[in-house]
Each structure stands twice: as C-alpha cells, then as structure tokens.
Amino acid sequence: MSGLERITGQIVSIIYYNEHNGYTVADMDWEEQLVTVVGFFPELQEGEQVSLSGKWVTHPEYGMQFKAESFHVEIPSSEESIEKYLASGVIKGIGPVTAKRMVRHFGKDTLDIIQFHPYRLTEVEGIGEKKAEQIILSYEEQQGLREVMLFLQNYGVTPRYAVKLYKKYGEKTIATLKENPYKMAEDVIGIGFKIADQVAMNMGIDPRSNYRITAGVKYALYQVHNNGHIYYPEEQLIANAAKLLEVPREEVQNYLVDMVMKGHIKLEMIDEERVYYSIAFYRAEEEVAWRIVALSMTESEENIIDLQDKINGVEKKNNILLAARQRQAIEESMDKGVLVITGGPGTGKTTIINSILDILEEMDEEVLLAAPTGRAAKRMAEATGREAKTIHRLLEYGFAKEEENQYFQKNEEAPLEADVVIIDEVSMVDILLMNHLLKAIQPGTRLILVGDVDQLPSVGPGNVLKDIIESGVVKVVQLNEIFRQAQESMIVVNAHHINKGELPLLNVKNKDFFFHRIHTKEEVLSTLVDLCSTRLPKYKGFDPLQDIQVLSPMKKGILGVHQLNQSLQEKLNSPHKNKKQKQMGEVIFREGDKVMQIKNNYNIRWENIADGEELKGEGVFNGDFGIIESIDLEEGKLRVIFDEEKLVEYEFNQLDELELAYAVTVHKSQGSEFSVVVMPMSWGPPMLLTRNLLYTAVTRAKSLVVLVGLEKYLLDMIKNNHINKRYTGLSQRIRDKLNFLLNEQEL
Numbered sequence: 031m032s033g034l035e036r037i038t039g040q041i042v043s044i045i046y047y048n049e050h051n052g053y054t055v056a057d058m059d060w061e062e063q064l065v066t067v068v069g070f071f072p073e074l075q076e077g078e079q080v081s082l083s084g085k086w087v088t089h090p091e092y093g094m095q096f097k098a099e100s101f102h103v104e105i106p107s108s109e110e111s112i113e114k115y116l117a118s119g120v121i122k123g124i125g126p127v128t129a130k131r132m133v134r135h136f137g138k139d140t141l142d143i144i145q146f147h148p149y150r151l152t153e154v155e156g157i158g159e160k161k162a163e164q165i166i167l168s169y170e171e172q173q174g175l176r177e178v179m180l181f182l183q184n185y186g187v188t189p190r191y192a193v194k195l196y197k198k199y200g201e202k203t204i205a206t207l208k209e210n211p212y213k214m215a216e217d218v219i220g221i222g223f224k225i226a227d228q229v230a231m232n233m234g235i236d237p238r239s240n241y242r243i244t245a246g247v248k249y250a251l252y253q254v255h256n257n258g259h260i261y262y263p264e265e266q267l268i269a270n271a272a273k274l275l276e277v278p279r280e281e282v283q284n285y286l287v288d289m290v291m292k293g294h295i296k297l298e299m300i301d302e303e304r305v306y307y308s309i310a311f312y313r314a315e316e317e318v319a320w321r322i323v324a325l326s327m328t329e330s331e332e333n334i335i336d337l338q339d340k341i342n343g344v345e346k347k348n349n350i351l352l353a354a355r356q357r358q359a360i361e362e363s364m365d366k367g368v369l370v371i372t373g374g375p376g377t378g379k380t381t382i383i384n385s386i387l388d389i390l391e392e393m394d395e396e397v398l399l400a401a402p403t404g405r406a407a408k409r410m411a412e413a414t415g416r417e418a419k420t421i422h423r424l425l426e427y428g429f430a431k432e433e434e435n436q437y438f439q440k441n442e443e444a445p446l447e448a449d450v451v452i453i454d455e456v457s458m459v460d461i462l463l464m465n466h467l468l469k470a471i472q473p474g475t476r477l478i479l480v481g482d483v484d485q486l487p488s489v490g491p492g493n494v495l496k497d498i499i500e501s502g503v504v505k506v507v508q509l510n511e512i513f514r515q516a517q518e519s520m521i522v523v524n525a526h527h528i529n530k531g532e533l534p535l536l537n538v539k540n541k542d543f544f545f546h547r548i549h550t551k552e553e554v555l556s557t558l559v560d561l562c563s564t565r566l567p568k569y570k571g572f573d574p575l576q577d578i579q580v581l582s583p584m585k586k587g588i589l590g591v592h593q594l595n596q597s598l599q600e601k602l603n604s605p606h607k608n609k610k611q612k613q614m615g616e617v618i619f620r621e622g623d624k625v626m627q628i629k630n631n632y633n634i635r636w637e638n639i640a641d642g643e644e645l646k647g648e649g650v651f652n653g654d655f656g657i658i659e660s661i662d663l664e665e666g667k668l669r670v671i672f673d674e675e676k677l678v679e680y681e682f683n684q685l686d687e688l689e690l691a692y693a694v695t696v697h698k699s700q701g702s703e704f705s706v707v708v709m710p711m712s713w714g715p716p717m718l719l720t721r722n723l724l725y726t727a728v729t730r731a732k733s734l735v736v737l738v739g740l741e742k743y744l745l746d747m748i749k750n751n752h753i754n755k756r757y758t759g760l761s762q763r764i765r766d767k768l769n770f771l772l773n774e775q776e777l
C-alpha cells in the first residue's frame with residue numbers, strides 16, 4: 031500500500047477511549063520516543079505492544095500524531111511489558127502486586143504459563159486455587175473476546191458491540207454470525223438491523239435477498255414496538271422498511287404477503303385499515319383481551335350482607351367520611367372479577383386500598399399486593415403496612431431447577447393462590463407483563479387494578495390501563511375529588527390544574543411549589559447545581575443525594591441528564607485522592623456517586639447490610655436508586671448500596687446496567703417518589719415537552735417542587751396536550767371477545 035508506514039511500540043497510557051465507536055487516543059513508546067497515536071481500536075490496555083499501519087499527520091492543536099488505519103496487537107514479550115500488561119487490570123484477579131510476583135517467578139514465560147500450564151499459577155505467592163481459576167477464566171475470555179473483535183473489525187463493527195455479542199454467544203460468536211448475521215439484530219439489544227446489515231453486506235449477501243428483506247421488515251416492526259406501538263399500519267410499515275432497506279416499496283410489499291403466509295408477521299384489519307403485528311405482540315394482545323373478558327365475567331356469588339356496616343366501621347376506624355365514589359370502589363371490589371380504580375394524586379387511592387384490605391382480612395380473604403417497580407412496591411408496602419412485591423417477584427420470575435432460561439413460574443398451570451390480587455401503579459404495566467400477570471390469575475380470583483391513567487404510559491409497548499378503561503367492558507371507578515388534607519399541598523392542587531390544562535399557582539408563601547425565573551440555559555444549569563448542593567439543604571435540611579432529585583425531559587443538551595449529571599457530580603462528589611473511580615466511555619463512576627439501575631436484573635445477588643438483618647436475595651430492578659459504596663480496581667468490581675440496605679456487587683463488564691442518577695429523565699422516574707423534585711424549564715423538542723410529562727414529573731414530589739427557567743416553557747408544556755399516539759388494538763379486541771362470547775351464548 032502506498033504511503034502507509036508501520037510502527038511498533040508499547041502503549042504507555044490511554045488518553046481517550048470512546049466505547050461507542052472504539053476511537054482511541056493513546057501515548058505510545060516508539061523507538062524511545064513518546065508519540066501520540068489515534069485510531070479505531072478494540073479497548074487497548076496500557077503495556078500492550080501494538081503494531082500500527084498508518085500515516086503521520088499534524089493536528090492543529092496537538093501537533094504530530096500517528097493516525098492508524100489498521101493495527102495488530104503483539105503478545106508482550108519483555109518482562110517489563112508483560113508485567114505492565116498484567117498490572118493494567120486486563121485480567122480479573124491480577125493487579126499490580128500480583129503481576130509483579132508472577133513475572134518475578136515466571137519471567138518471560140508468564141503468559142505461556144497462564145495459557146498452557148495454568149496449574150503452575152499457584153506457585154506464586156498470594157495465588158490460591160480459587161484465584162488461579164479466576165485468572166484462567168478471565169484470560170480465556172479475554173482471548174476469545176479479542177478474536178471476536180478482530181473478526182468483526184473486518185466488517186466495520188465496533189468493539190462495544192463485539193463485547194455485547196461475545197457476552198451473548200460466547201465462543202460460538204463467530205460461527206453464529208457467519209451463519210446468519212441478521213440474528214444479532216434480533217438477539218442483542220442495542221445492535222440494530224443496520225449493524226447486522228453492514229456485516230451481511232460486507233459478507234456479500236444480496237441486498238434484495240428474501241433473507242434480508244424479511245429481517246428488515248421484522249426489524250422495522252421491532253422499532254415501532256420500541257416506540258410503544260403494538261401494531262403498525264401497512265403504508266407506514268412499508269415506508270419504514272423500504273427506507274431501512276433502501277429498496278423500492280413494491281419490493282417490500284411483495285414480501286409482506288409471503289411473510290404473513292409463513293407466519294412471520296400477522297395481518298389484521300383495524301378501523302378498516304390493514305395493519306401488521308409481530309407474532310409475539312399479536313399473541314399477547316389476544317391473550318390479554320381473552321383473559322380480561324374471562325375474568326370480568328366471573329362475579330363473586332357471595333353476598334356480603336353487612337357490607338355497609340363493615341364500610342362504616344372502616345370510616346370510624348380511620349376517622350374519615352368516605353366520598354360516594356370511594357364507597358362505590360370498595361363495594362365493587364367485593365364482587366367484580368376485574369375492577370379498575372383510577373385517579374390523580376390525593377384522590378384517595380391508597381385510602382381505598384387500605385379500606386379494602388381491612389374488610390377482606392376481617393373476612394379471612396387472602397389478598398396479594400404488587401406493583402410494577404421495586405420502588406412502587408416498596409411504597410405500597412409502606413402505605414398499607416403489608417407485604418407488597420414487584421409483579422415479577424409475585425409471579426416468581428427466575429430460573430426453575432434445571433432450566434436454562436428464566437420464566438414466570440406462576441402461570442396457567444401454577445396460578446396465584448389468592449382471593450384478590452391488587453396491583454398499584456398499573457399505568458406502568460406494558461402488554462407483555464400484563465399478559466404474564468393475567469396468566470397467573472385464575473377465574474374466581476378477583477383482580478383490582480389501581481393507577482393514574484393520566485401518567486405517561488408504560489415504557490414498554492401498549493397503553494394497557496387506558497385501553498382496559500376505554501373498552502367499556504370492565505367496571506371502572508374514576509376518583510376525581512381531592513381531599514382537604516391533600517388540598518393543603520400545592521403539589522397535589524397544581525398537579526390537578528396541570529392535568530386539566532390550567533395554570534398552576536406558583537410561589538405561594540409557605541407552600542411547596544416554586545418557580546425560579548432564570549433566563550439563559552447556562553444560568554439554569556448553575557442554579558440547579560446550587561439548589562441541590564447548597565440552597566435546598568440549607569432551606570430545610572434536605573439531603574442532596576437522598577431527598578433531592580433532578581428530573582429532565584431530555585437526555586441530551588446542556589439541560590439534559592448527561593450534562594446535568596456531570597455538573598452535579600462535579601459539585602456533589604468531586605474527585606478526591608481517597609475516592610476511587612472507574613471510567614466507562616464518557617462516564618466516570620466514583621465512590622459516593624448516586625446511581626440508578628437501568629434494566630431489570632433478576633439474578634444479581636444482594637446482601638442485606640441493615641442492622642440486625644442477615645438476608646440475601648436476588649434481583650435489582652430498572653429504576654432502583656443506589657450509592658456507590660466502593661470500587662475495587664484490582665478485582666474489577668464496583669459495589670452499590672440500594673435503599674440504604676442492599677449491597678450489590680457489579681463486575682466492571684456489567685456497568686452498562688448503571689447510570690449516574692443525580693439527574694434522571696422523567697420517563698425513568700415513573701413509579702418513584704422523591705421528597706424534592708427540581709426540574710429545568712427550558713426549550714426542548716415539542717414531542718417531549720408535553721402536559722402529561724410535566725404532570726408525571728410534578729406528581730413524583732412529596733414535599734417540594736422547584737421549577738427553574740422561563741414560565742413560557744411551563745405554559746408550552748401545559749398547552750401541549752399532544753399524547754404521542756400508540757397503535758394498540760386492545761380496547762377493541764376486548765369488546766370483540768365479549769361480543770363473541772355473548773353471541774355464542776345466544777346461539
């Protein structure tokens with residue numbers, strides 16, 4: 031190749047590494063000079079010997095650099111480079127001390143020993159059987175991963191995805207991808223059709239092959255699920271898929287028929303329009319519809335003669351007079367197969383749940399309580415004084431004996447044993463979880479769904495609570511009265527104003543809802559930081575980490591959660607020589623940081639460290655907040671304490687499950703409550719700045735809401751009643767099933 035030079039040297043330090051695209055800036059020791067090299071690499075380690083092909087270029091700011099176009103990692107050969115390589119933390123169980131001892135003992139043969147004679151590792155002081163095993167495993171993994179990275183690099187796939195693929199397929203990664211590159215788009219989250227397609231194209235697959243178009247259409251449907259839809263209209267699906275595949279629309283259209291025939295997708299007529307479902311979601315919607323109808327048709331025969339006396343008793347006990355709708359909700363809960371109770375904050379949902387529990391327990395009925403998130407379940411438990419689980423726990427999601435995959439162990443064959451199941455925060459339940467829940471509820475068990483239908487819909491696909499209400503098939507009690515106690519809170523009063531499209535009352539003296547007018551975005555950012563770090567803690571002793579939560583509609587931009595987290599971290603938990611930290615891409619995790627788990631992990635173990643408790647368990651869930659307790663750079667581990675009591679240990683390669691959480695998006699905050707909510711009021715895409723997003727944010731606060739920015743944006747949000755439409759067929763489907771059954775009965 032003309033003009034390309036080759037240089038070989040040792041990586042001295044990594045200056046920058048972008049985990050998304052592998053872009054690296056590093057210092058290299060080349061012929062006893064320190065030179066800067068840049069290029070796209072798998073994650074390099076300090077101490078590694080690399081050989082690069084590329085060109086010398088002059089960067090306007092940084093001067094001479096070597097821009098690499100291809101690279102080759104050499105196996106370190108000198109004692110010094112082996113020690114440096116091992117000391118870099120690349121292999122779990124080996125840190126600087128162990129690396130030194132190993133090299134002192136085995137010299138230049140150290141790496142050969144790990145690879146070919148691992149039983150000799152225990153000769154080294156400080157390496158026992160267990161540690162040796164850990165080293166061997168980690169080394170093998172490292173080698174396997176390298177191979178996959180190099181293979182994928184040929185097809186333009188970045189190291190970050192290589193890691194994900196390797197986690198999924200292990201040593202079979204290369205074979206699997208060679209056989210069907212499109213599989214990775216289906217199996218690995220974050221790898222879209224585009225990346226798979228890039229690999230396939232580079233492998234020489236025909237762009238108009240059946241294989242490719244089928245994968246493209248399926249992927250176009252997956253994408254619409256990611257936006258919350260259950261189905262998609264034909265025209266739009268064809269347009270999306272044709273754009274994705276860069277083929278004429280007719281080409282896609284021709285394949286749709288074939289895909290329907292082969293059972294890859296489902297065609298339906300909804301509102302006289304041809305629409306398509308992916309099979310899993312079609313089944314889920316069908317099943318939910320059938321089950322809702324079946325359950326709602328089974329009314330309890332029992333006639334509770336003294337029900338009114340019992341309700342009066344509850345009133346007396348709690349020293350309240352129930353409103354007519356509240357009374358009705360309690361009455362309906364005694365015999366309806368399915369009952370929905372919905373209302374905004376302070377309308378008495380918790381009061382009703384407690385009243386129902388009092389009455390049912392007196393009648394010796396078995397009641398189970400659950401909510402979709404860990405936080406919501408915890409709040410339910412606190413508000414009722416009874417056990418409340420996440421829906422996943424209630425349904426015993428996990429590994430059964432000798433099973434490879436996790437599944438819901440409570441289902442049609444092993445239903446929940448209860449007279450009544452009460453689910454709170456149902457607006458957060460998506461179609462798939464609702465299906466699993468309903469499978470585990472047998473006719474005869476009554477289901478009470480409680481929630482606020484005006485909150486943002488579930489993160490996952492569907493609009494289940496709204497659809498069930500709109501079907502008209504299920505009994506719904508809509509609570510609309512705010513009680514006096516709740517009225518004292520401007521948070522509650524304003525939430526209702528916002529929900530009705532009215533202006534909230536701001537800055538009422540001695541109340542709990544404030545607006546700071548600030549003009550520029552930069553000033554909004556500095557005010558938010560100042561409020562969290564100084565003013566609010568001073569004002570009423572709020573703890574910056576435990577009590578105060580910054581919410582933002584957006585992830586990006588100066589007032590998006592990424593930037594907010596960086597600024598808040600800098601102020602609230604700045605770097606310190608005694609605080610260890612670990613950089614992951616652009617994010618630094620530091621001891622003492624506030625973090626959030628961003629996906630459900632049912633297997634990760636926790637240990638209860640609260641006083642006097644000796645409990646262990648499994649599972650940390652999407653939306654759980656914690657504090658980083660310690661980071662072990664030698665072992666490659668990071669420990670987080672959730673809810674001040676659950677200690678969880680993460681391997682560094684699991685850190686994509688965590689995010690800094692000084693600030694989180696409103697979407698991620700669903701189901702959580704905080705003492706204080708602080709939120710910027712600034713420009714953002716109208717799709718995001720909606721009334722129900724503001725309503726959801728405000729209703730997360732218990733003691734104080736502080737909005738910072740310009741009133742104009744507050745007004746814009748209140749006016750923007752655009753509810754992003756979700757294509758779901760559940761409500762019509764429930765009605766259809768009922769009609770079908772009624773017709774059957776008539777025949």
Ligand SMILES: Nc1ncnc2c1ncn2[C@@H]1O[C@H](COP(=O)(O)OP(=O)(O)OP(=O)(O)O)[C@@H](O)[C@H]1O
Pocket residue numbers: 350351352353356373374375376377378379380381382513514515516
């Ligand atoms: N019938 C009533 N008479 C007087 N006070 C009531 C009545 N019902 C509820 N309350 C009071 O109103 C307040 C709000 O009720 P509750 O907590 O049950 O509402 P909620 O809908 O669960 O609210 P949130 O969604 O905000 O938790 C409570 O202080 C409760 O004691």
